[in-house]
Amino acid sequence: MDKKFGRFLLIGIPYFWLFLLFLVPFGIVLKISLSDVAVAIPPYTPTFDLESGWEGIKALVGSLDLENYIWLTEDDLYWSSYLSSLKIAFVSTVLSLLIGYPLAYSMAKAPSEWRPTLLMLIILPFWTSFLIRVYAWIGILKTEGLLNQFLMFIGIIDDPLQILNTDTAVYIGIVYSYLPFMVLPLYSTLEKMDGSLLEAAQDLGCTAISAFWKVTLPLSIPGIIAGSFLVFIPAIGEFVIPDLLGGSDTKMIGKTLWVEFFSNRDWPVASAVAVILLLLLIVPIVLFQKQQERAQEAEQ
Amino acid sequence: MNKIRNSLLTSVLALGFAVSTQASAEEVVNVFNWSDYIDEEILAEFEAETGIKVVYDVFDSNEVLETKLLAGSSGYDVVVPTGTFLARQIQAGVFQKLDQSKLTNKGNLWDVVSERVDKYDPGNAYSVNYMWGTTGIGYNVDMIKERLGIERIDSWDVVFDPEKLAKLKDCGVYLLDAPTELIPAALNYLGKNPDSRDKDDLQAAEDLLLSIRPFVRKFHSSEYISSLANGDICLTVGWSGDILQSRDRAADADNGVTVDYAIPKEGALMWFDQMAVPADAANADNAHKFINYIMRDDVMAKASNYVYYANGNLASQKLLAEDVIGDPAIYPDSGTMERLYTIMPYDPKTQRVITRLWTKVKSGS
Numbered sequence: 001m002d003k004k005f006g007r008f009l010l011i012g013i014p015y016f017w018l019f020l021l022f023l024v025p026f027g028i029v030l031k032i033s034l035s036d037v038a039v040a041i042p043p044y045t046p047t048f049d050l051e052s053g054w055e056g057i058k059a060l061v062g063s064l065d066l067e068n069y070i071w072l073t074e075d076d077l078y079w080s081s082y083l084s085s086l087k088i089a090f091v092s093t094v095l096s097l098l099i100g101y102p103l104a105y106s107m108a109k110a111p112s113e114w115r116p117t118l119l120m121l122i123i124l125p126f127w128t129s130f131l132i133r134v135y136a137w138i139g140i141l142k143t144e145g146l147l148n149q150f151l152m153f154i155g156i157i158d159d160p161l162q163i164l165n166t167d168t169a170v171y172i173g174i175v176y177s178y179l180p181f182m183v184l185p186l187y188s189t190l191e192k193m194d195g196s197l198l199e200a201a202q203d204l205g206c207t208a209i210s211a212f213w214k215v216t217l218p219l220s221i222p223g224i225i226a227g228s229f230l231v232f233i234p235a236i237g238e239f240v241i242p243d244l245l246g247g248s249d250t251k252m253i254g255k256t257l258w259v260e261f262f263s264n265r266d267w268p269v270a271s272a273v274a275v276i277l278l279l280l281l282i283v284p285i286v287l288f289q290k291q292q293e294r295a296q297e298a299e300q
Numbered sequence: 301m302n303k304i305r306n307s308l309l310t311s312v313l314a315l316g317f318a319v320s321t322q323a324s325a326e327e328v329v330n331v332f333n334w335s336d337y338i339d340e341e342i343l344a345e346f347e348a349e350t351g352i353k354v355v356y357d358v359f360d361s362n363e364v365l366e367t368k369l370l371a372g373s374s375g376y377d378v379v380v381p382t383g384t385f386l387a388r389q390i391q392a393g394v395f396q397k398l399d400q401s402k403l404t405n406k407g408n409l410w411d412v413v414s415e416r417v418d419k420y421d422p423g424n425a426y427s428v429n430y431m432w433g434t435t436g437i438g439y440n441v442d443m444i445k446e447r448l449g450i451e452r453i454d455s456w457d458v459v460f461d462p463e464k465l466a467k468l469k470d471c472g473v474y475l476l477d478a479p480t481e482l483i484p485a486a487l488n489y490l491g492k493n494p495d496s497r498d499k500d501d502l503q504a505a506e507d508l509l510l511s512i513r514p515f516v517r518k519f520h521s522s523e524y525i526s527s528l529a530n531g532d533i534c535l536t537v538g539w540s541g542d543i544l545q546s547r548d549r550a551a552d553a554d555n556g557v558t559v560d561y562a563i564p565k566e567g568a569l570m571w572f573d574q575m576a577v578p579a580d581a582a583n584a585d586n587a588h589k590f591i592n593y594i595m596r597d598d599v600m601a602k603a604s605n606y607v608y609y610a611n612g613n614l615a616s617q618k619l620l621a622e623d624v625i626g627d628p629a630i631y632p633d634s635g636t637m638e639r640l641y642t643i644m645p646y647d648p649k650t651q652r653v654i655t656r657l658w659t660k661v662k663s664g665s
Contacts, residue, residue: 037648039392041372077659144532165518248477248519248662262363263479264655265370266648 026278033271034064044267068272078273081256082280088167088242088252089235092174093182096231097224099175100182104223105216107183108190119187122180134173134244141169141245169245170252174235181230189223190216233281253277327352329586332368332376334573335360335522336545337431339606346593352586360522369394374578377587380430383420383572384480388645395426396579402588403428405595413612416642417572427574428591429612431541431604434632434640435481435569438524438543441558443471443534453562456489459537462511469515472533477519479658482509482537484569484643494569495643497650502657509661519662525549531557539571540629541609548608561629563636570640572612604630 038045046060072078107118125133140146141164148160163169193216201211239254246252253273260270327350335358343354357376359365362385368374369381369389381389389395400406406428413429421427437453445451447467448458458464465473475482484494486505496502517533524536529549536543540561547559575594577587593599601619604611610630617625624630632640646654 039388039648041370041392041394043370043392075656077656142532144530248516249664251663259655259659262361262367263658264648264652265366266652 026275029271029274031064032267033068033269033275034066035268036063036067037266037268042267043265068269069276071269072272072276078253078256078276081251081253082277084251085236085253086280088170088174089232089238092171092178092235093228093232095171095175096179096182097228100179100186100227101224103179104183104186104190107187108193115191122183122187125180130177131240134177134241137169137173137176137245138164141172164245165247167246167250169247170242170250173241173245174231174238177241178231178235181234182227185226185230186220186223189220189226193219229285236281237277327583327586328355329353329378329583329590330355330357330376331378331590332357332359332365332374333378333380333430334358337380337573337607337609339602342594342599342602345599346590350589350593352589354590369578373580375582376578377581377583378575378577378590380573380575383417383574384643384645386427386574386576387420389576390421390426394578395576396581396584397425398428398577398591399588402585403592403595405592405597408595408597408600408613408615410612410614410617412637413572416570417574417612419642419644420572421574427576428595430573430575430594431607431609431611432570432572433540433609433630434563435476435485435537435539435571436543436561436563436629438528438536438538438546438559438561440471440528440531440534441560442556443531444468447471447534452560454565456485456564456566458535460486460489460508460512462515465512465515465535468535469517472527472535473516474524474527474533474536474538475516475519476537476539477521477662479654480643480646481569483654483657484641485537488567488569488641494567494641497646499653502653506657506661510664513661513664528559529553529557531555541607544608544627544629563629563632563640565639567639567641570642 032044035044035046037043046063103122107115107122110118138145142148143160143162143164145164147163148157151157152160163172197215197219198211201215202208206214237254238252239258242250242252242255243258246255257270257273257277260266260273264270329352331354333356337358338356343356346352347354359368362382365379365381366385366389368376369379370392386395409429413432414424417424417427417429437456437459439453439458441452444453444458448464458468459475483502483505486508487496487501488494490501490504490508492501492504522542524533524538525542525546526549527533528536528538528543528546530553531550540563543559543561547561550557550559575591577584577591581587594603595613597613597615598619600611600613600616604616605621605624608624608627608630610624628636
């Protein structure tokens with residue numbers, strides 16, 4: 001009996017964590033998304049009123065409606081922001097993978113006494129504030145910035161390129177900021193890989209290149225997936241990078257959310273945007289997880 | 301058992317007293333003001349004179365301030381919103397009425413400003429003016445002369461005439477990222493009521509703004525101070541004091557950039573930043589002391605001499621530096637004052653239309 005209780009307690013901890021740090025905040029956001037705007041503190045109505053007990057809760061639930069969600073479907077701004085965020089996040093993830101994979105691969109193949117140093121170099125940028133690193137890109141990318149001066153000095157271009165305040169700058173910023181999140185999981189899968197598998201492949205007549213495609217790459221898929229999630233998910237809701245580096249026409253859902261929350265003071269619609277964003281991220285991930293489980297079961 | 305409980309209770313009470321006496325031992329006032337908006341010496345002198353410690357924090361947009369205030373329990377004792385925002389916040393019940401008996405320096409105030417503020421804060425019951433200014437055009441004198449052949453800007457048509465603005469595209473044009481500043485300016489240029497909420501008027505403003513959109517490099521509300529001073533851009537619609545700060549930075553840097561500010565002849569938006577006390581301020585008494593201190597003529601003059609914004613304090617005017625009181629960009633002459641207009645806050649429905657319109661203009665579609 002005691003043992004059972006102990007186990008229950010142990011399993012309960014992560015659930016309690018999930019409840020406290022995910023479900024409760026989500027419940028609050030969901031509730032606000034069903035409320036109406038008001039000129040008051042806080043700027044929506046109705047608010048939680050626990051004093052009037054059950055009746056109060058019933059009245060609260062009764063006055064909630066889906067109006068804000070309907071509003072989201074009526075204006076194409078939101079859909080185009082979601083789509084544009086998805087596109088930017090997807091392209092950034094692919095770029096991070098293309099740059100991160102060779103990086104992680106060469107790290108994993110480096111002599112073992114070098115590896116801690118190389119790993120350190122990947123982590124080192126985190127010692128400086130994220131905000132300062134993004135600001136530094138303004139100095140590099142602006143028309144009189146380091147990059148343009150350098151390109152003009154070596155004679156590749158005659159007129160400065162307009163990179164800052166465009167989507168290109170946003171891609172550079174996101175790939176730069178999230179690259180370590182791609183490299184680290186890739187490195188850990190590649191490093192653990194059994195070298196004898198490659199030797200076996202070569203013994204069986206594979207060239208080094210086809211051994212990479214047939215052995216290394218398939219075995220590193222878990223690392224690719226983990227890295228892609230770690231880049232894709234934060235990139236989609238990114239606000240700071242498009243705000244600092246992007247142009248006025250860069251549409252991202254993080255910026256749209258900011259405008260709803262701060263300029264329109266419309267917390268209910270802002271919350272509805274956030275709920276949809278969450279669903280947009282969670283549903284595919286859950287489906288993916290399910291599919292993985294099924295594939296695993298099928299293998300067994 | 302009872303004994304234990306009693307002793308526990310007394311020790312808890314004692315602890316409570318200890319904490320509360322400690323808290324009152326140090327008097328503080330938490331001030332939340334715009335960035336680059338005060339001479340820090342004023343805060344030090346206030347502390348020396350009253351023994352009240354000033355905890356000073358800054359913001360750079362009304363939206364950020366408002367969101368903090370509307371979330372409740374902001375923890376600030378004095379905040380400085382702009383008139384249009386103040387009006388809505390008063391309605392939301394954010395502020396407490398000022399205790400006029402504690403504001404002994406109110407005789408210093410300038411009725412010209414108080415009368416205009418009345419529109420936002422009836423009877424000036426909730427707020428006292430800190431600074432006021434205009435929204436006009438900041439420009440690089442040489443670059444404009446080179447491209448448009450004019451010595452100085454005196455009309456909004458450099459901004460709102462697409463043919464003229466097109467000539468400035470290559471040298472860089474910024475606009476404030478604030479629909480409540482640009483839409484009234486567009487309406488005013490079109491000869492309509494700048495405070496109009498009429499659908500057709502707003503549509504006309506949108507069309508006008510979209511027609512100049514291709515020539516605008518960026519919408520931003522603070523970056524232009526440095527960009528203009530560095531020569532990165534040649535024209536911006538911005539706030540008077542910020543552009544004058546940019547002018548001084550360029551002069552100090554001696555980099556060959558000359559910046560000037562214009563209040564166009566068609567008129568410009570006049571705005572007011574008001575000191576107010578949140579309803580839930582923990583140190584309301586100190587907040588009044590702080591506001592009253594700022595209302596002193598010598599203190600207010602010192603503040604204006606430092607930030608290059610005009611203030612609503614008549615008594616301070618004799619103490620202002622000549623390059624402040626004598627500069628028509630800061631204290632416009634009475635003819636220009638006549639042409640300045642004010643606007644009221646938008647209701648939530650219009651606000652939504654305005655924000656949507658603005659997103660459209662910014663994305664250029």
